[in-house]
Amino acid sequence: MSERSDFVGHFRDRVSEQGPKQALVFLADSGSGVTEQSYDYIELDRRARRVAVWLGERTEPGDRAMLLFLPGPEFMVGFLGCLYAGVVAVPAPMPDSNGRGITRLAGIARDADVRAVLSESAVEQAIDAWITASELTGTVAHAAVDTLPEGGEDAWAPVPLSGESVAFLQYTSGSTSDPKGVMVTHANLLHNEAEIHRAVGSTADTAVGSWLPQFHDMGLIGQLLHPLYLGSTSVFMSPLTFLKRPYLWLWALSEYKVPISVAPNFAFELAVRRITDEQLATLDLSHVKWILNGSEPINAATLDAFTERFAAAGLPRGAVFPCYGLAETTLFVTGSRGGRVHTDIDPKALEAGEVRRSSEPGARTLVSSGTAGGLEVRVVDPETHQVLAEGRTGEIWVRGGSVAAGYWKNPEKTAETFNAAAITEDGATAGYLRTGDIGALLDGQLYVTGRLKDMLIVNGRNLYPHDLELTARGVHRALHSGVGAAFVVEGKPEKLVVVHEVKASELDGSTLDDIAKAVRAELRAEYDVHLHELVLLPRGGVYRTTSGKVRRGTMRDKYVAGALEPLLVGAAR
Structure with missing residues (x-):
C-alpha cells in the first residue's frame, strides 16, 4: 500500500488522500441516547502536529511520553502527536475509580523513564495528583491535548524517522514489580498492518468498529490504527459502554454499516446472553464481513451460539474470524483466511501432546486460529528447541517483520525471548520469538491450546x-x-x-x-x-x-x- 518506512509518512499520505473524510467516530452513551464525536483526517493531522510541537519544546526524539486518556478520540491525537515528534508513545490504562492500578502505572512510568505525560482536560487534575503522588513532579511535563492553543501546529517540522525507530512501548500484563515494555518499531507497525490488510481484505472503504481498550494492542492496532493505515474510518466506544449495554456494539455495526469488528471471546458470550429479542429485531448485520476473535483458545460453542443467534439479523454464517496474535508480534500472526476450521480431536491424545483427529464419542472440538501469511510459525519443543512434527503440541515460535525489537531496557529477557534458535535436521536457525503459547500445526492450520506457564x-x-x-x-x-x-x-x-x-x-x-x-x-x-x-x-x-x-x-x-x-x-x- 505504501513504500514509506515510517508510520508518520504513511499516515500523512492518507491525510492527503482522504482530507475531510471521517477518521475517528467515538460513540458515547449518555443514558438517553448515543452521542457522536468525530475527527476527520485533516483535523486529526492538525491536532497531532499541535501535540508534536508541544513535545518538541520539552523533549528530544527518542524520549518517552505516557498516554493517560479516557476512552475517546483525544487518545489518538496524543498517540499520533508522539509519533510526529519522534517521541516513543507509552499507552497505559487510567487507574479505576477505586485507585487500583496506580502502583502498576507508576512502575511503568519509572521503567520507561517517561519525560512527558499526555492527557485531556477531563482528567487533568487527577493526572496532576497522580504525578505528585508518584514522585514524578519536576521530572515530567504534562499537557491536556485538547487545551493546547490553536495555531501551534504551524510550527511543526517532520522529524527524521526510519523503520528501526521505536514507535511505542506496549506494556504487557505483568506484575507490578516487573513490567515489560515491548518495543514496537515503525517497520513492525507497518508490516503488521499490512498482514492484517492482506488477511481480511480491508480497503479505504472498510470501516472498523469495536469497543476495546485503546491502550491495549488489539484495541490500538486493530481497532484504531488499522483504519488510519487504510484511510478508512474507526467507529468505537468505551469498553464500559459495551459492558453496560452489549447491544450498542452490534447496533454501531448495524447503524454505521461497519464491515469489520474485533472482540475477545467473552464479548460473543455476553452479546448472546444480554441482547434481547426486541433489540435483535432492530439490527441489520448483513453487511458484516468479519468479526475477529483473537482469544486463546477459541471456544467453538461460543462461536456457534453467536452465529446462530445473530443469523436472524443477517449475520453471515462464516463472519466470525478466529485469529491469533500477541503484543510481541505487534498484534496479528495468523487468521482464518479461508474460513473457520473446526477439528474434532481425541482429548486423551491431547493430554499426551498430540492433536489427533477423532470421530469417537467424547471427541473435543478445537477451532483453528487460521494460517500464517507473511510470518513464519513453528511449533517447537520448549526444552530441546527441536521443531516438532505436524500434530505435536509444543511452544509456538514466530519469525518475521512483525516481531518486535525486544523488551525495553531488558537485554537478557530480549535475547531469551526474541532470538531463540529452532533446531531441525538441517541445523539451528536463530531469530525466533518464543510466544509462551502452546499449540500445534495441522494441515497448515494453527491450533492454540493454552499457555505454557498455565x-x-x-x-x-x-x-x-x-x-x-x-x-x-x-x-x-x-x-x-x-x-x-x-x-x-x-x-x-x-x-x-x-x-x-x-x-x-x-x-x-x-x-x-x-x-x-x-x-x-x-x-x-x-x-x-x-x-x-x-x-x-x-x-x-x-x-x-x-x-x-x-x-x-x-x-x-x-x-x-x-x-x-x-x-x-x-x-x-
Whole structure:
C-alpha cells in the first residue's frame, strides 16, 4: 500500500488522500441516547502536529511520553502527536475509580523513564495528583491535548524517522514489580498492518468498529490504527459502554454499516446472553464481513451460539474470524483466511501432546486460529528447541517483520525471548520469538491450546486450565456469567484447586455447598481428576488482565497466601 518506512509518512499520505473524510467516530452513551464525536483526517493531522510541537519544546526524539486518556478520540491525537515528534508513545490504562492500578502505572512510568505525560482536560487534575503522588513532579511535563492553543501546529517540522525507530512501548500484563515494555518499531507497525490488510481484505472503504481498550494492542492496532493505515474510518466506544449495554456494539455495526469488528471471546458470550429479542429485531448485520476473535483458545460453542443467534439479523454464517496474535508480534500472526476450521480431536491424545483427529464419542472440538501469511510459525519443543512434527503440541515460535525489537531496557529477557534458535535436521536457525503459547500445526492450520506457564500437570497428565474452568462454569447457572481460575498447588501429592466467581442471585434454591459437590463430580467424571478445593468468590473476585484474560498465577499466589475472601471453600471429600 505504501513504500514509506515510517508510520508518520504513511499516515500523512492518507491525510492527503482522504482530507475531510471521517477518521475517528467515538460513540458515547449518555443514558438517553448515543452521542457522536468525530475527527476527520485533516483535523486529526492538525491536532497531532499541535501535540508534536508541544513535545518538541520539552523533549528530544527518542524520549518517552505516557498516554493517560479516557476512552475517546483525544487518545489518538496524543498517540499520533508522539509519533510526529519522534517521541516513543507509552499507552497505559487510567487507574479505576477505586485507585487500583496506580502502583502498576507508576512502575511503568519509572521503567520507561517517561519525560512527558499526555492527557485531556477531563482528567487533568487527577493526572496532576497522580504525578505528585508518584514522585514524578519536576521530572515530567504534562499537557491536556485538547487545551493546547490553536495555531501551534504551524510550527511543526517532520522529524527524521526510519523503520528501526521505536514507535511505542506496549506494556504487557505483568506484575507490578516487573513490567515489560515491548518495543514496537515503525517497520513492525507497518508490516503488521499490512498482514492484517492482506488477511481480511480491508480497503479505504472498510470501516472498523469495536469497543476495546485503546491502550491495549488489539484495541490500538486493530481497532484504531488499522483504519488510519487504510484511510478508512474507526467507529468505537468505551469498553464500559459495551459492558453496560452489549447491544450498542452490534447496533454501531448495524447503524454505521461497519464491515469489520474485533472482540475477545467473552464479548460473543455476553452479546448472546444480554441482547434481547426486541433489540435483535432492530439490527441489520448483513453487511458484516468479519468479526475477529483473537482469544486463546477459541471456544467453538461460543462461536456457534453467536452465529446462530445473530443469523436472524443477517449475520453471515462464516463472519466470525478466529485469529491469533500477541503484543510481541505487534498484534496479528495468523487468521482464518479461508474460513473457520473446526477439528474434532481425541482429548486423551491431547493430554499426551498430540492433536489427533477423532470421530469417537467424547471427541473435543478445537477451532483453528487460521494460517500464517507473511510470518513464519513453528511449533517447537520448549526444552530441546527441536521443531516438532505436524500434530505435536509444543511452544509456538514466530519469525518475521512483525516481531518486535525486544523488551525495553531488558537485554537478557530480549535475547531469551526474541532470538531463540529452532533446531531441525538441517541445523539451528536463530531469530525466533518464543510466544509462551502452546499449540500445534495441522494441515497448515494453527491450533492454540493454552499457555505454557498455565499448563497443569496432574498425575503425570497434561491438562489445560481453561478446559476445567469451562466445565466448572457449565455446572450451574450461578457460575455461568463469572470466570474461574484452575491451578495446581505443589505438594505430595499436588493439589488441584479451582477458584470461581458465583452470582448469588442465580442460585435458584441451590446452596453453595450443592454447587461445590456438583463441580467436583463433573470434573471427576469428565477428566478423572480429584478436586482438592473449590473456592467460590463474589463477582469480580477473579483477577483478569486489561484484555480480560484470567490471571491464574495471581490467583494461585493469593490462594497460597490465604489472601482470598471466599463465600465458600469446598474442601475435598
